Amino acid sequence: MAIGKLERVPLREVWAHEAYDFTAWLEQNIDVVNEALDLEIVNVDREQAAGKFSIDLVGEDASGRKLIIENQLEKSDHDHLGKLITYLTAMQAKAAIWIVREPRPEHVAAIGWLNQALDADFYMVKVEAVRIAGSPAAPLLTLIAGPSEEAKEVxxxxxxxxxxxxxxxxWWTDLIERSKPKSRLHAHITPGDYSWIGVSSGFRGLNLNYSVKQDSRTAELYIDRGKGCEDENKALFDQLESHKPEIEAAFGGPLRWEGLEGKRACRISMTLTDGGYRSSDELWPALQDSQIDAMIRLEKALKPFILRLKGER
Known part of the structure; x- marks a missing residue:
């Protein structure tokens, strides 16, 4: 059996003009795109207006969702990526297909990000023209990037x-403001995005931290002098734990003493389990007030014993 050799043909030899030739051809041969992307695009119209711009192709899929197609018989560029997003928005479409001669890696990555970030489907397709042994040129469309369930989940x-x-x-913005009339301890902290904020107790490696989860919040003394200081951390924790009865009496209730076996740091804390940042907004003031109160009592109970600690300050 004779086997022919596949040859690539310069795109401009097949479609000299992007709009008049390639886009017009694609309008009449949309099945080529359907086969490449496993779609059912119908009712295709060419050069639809989107404000001052003109969209190459606008169509619908089998479920009636509007989609747009932007063609580029060159390397992908920022201008066409911007057009793709602009046209999608202007037409309130649910899918966008970008057909290019040479997809740049940064634009492939951008299409991947758009599929994760937006409630729309984005496709990047590489177009080539090929022939075998002098046959007429034929289109070859290859999906480079497209939507997936995994991308949507991410x-x-x-x-x-x-x-x-x-x-x-x-939560931290509100809590810091609510705490200022009661304590200056955390007054100068900038609210962050993470699950905790904290300040130094005045003794190196001992921080007074607030933390919050979806359904709970904590006031704690966190002991951590850094890498390689496990023994120092444990020694400081043991010194404080030796005064556990006095500290808990001053605090006004039991505390959680965590040597955190196998870990570098240690912790002395009070956790409140009646709500957190997922609680309704109207409950936030009371929840934050009780967390602030726990921190004030914890700092007051620990301070005399922190001042007695043996170790480098």
Whole structure:
């Protein structure tokens, strides 16, 4: 059996003009895109207006979702990426297909990010022209990047994390303001996005931290002098724990004493389990007040014994 050799043909030899030739051809041969992307694009119209711009192709998929196609018989560039997003927004489309001669890696990555970040499907397709043994040129479309369930799940997870950071920042902003009339201990902290904020107790490696989770919040003394200081941390913790009855009496209740076996740091804490940053907004003031009160009592109970600690300050 004779086997022909596949040859690539310069795109401009097949379609001299991007709009008049390639886009017009694609409008009449949309099945080529359907086969490459496993879609069912129908009702395709060419050169649809989007404000002052003109979209190469606008169509619908089998479920009636509007989609746009932007063609580029050159290397992908920022200008066409911007157009793709602009046209998608202007047409309120649910999918965008970018057909290019040479996809740049940064634009492939951008399409991947868009599939994670937005509630729309983005495709990047490489177009080539090929022939065998002098046959007429034929189109070859290859999917380079497209939507997937995994990408959407990653996108949802990122949105949830972003939302979590924003809520925690608001929690710390409110808590710091509420604490100022009662204690100056954390008054000069900048609200952050993470699950904890803290200040030094005045003794190196001993920090008074607030932490908050979805359904709980904590006031704690966190003991950590850094890498290689496990023995120092444990010695400081043991000195404080030797005064556990006096400290808990001054605090007004039991505390959690965690030597954190196998870990570098140690912790003395009070955790309140009746709510956290996922609690309704109207509960936040009371929840924060009780957390602030726990921190004030903890700092007051520990301070005399921290001042007696043996070790480099």
């Amino acid at each position: 996108g949802m997870a990122r949105k949830e994390f972003a939302e979590r950071y924003a809520i925690r920042n608001r």
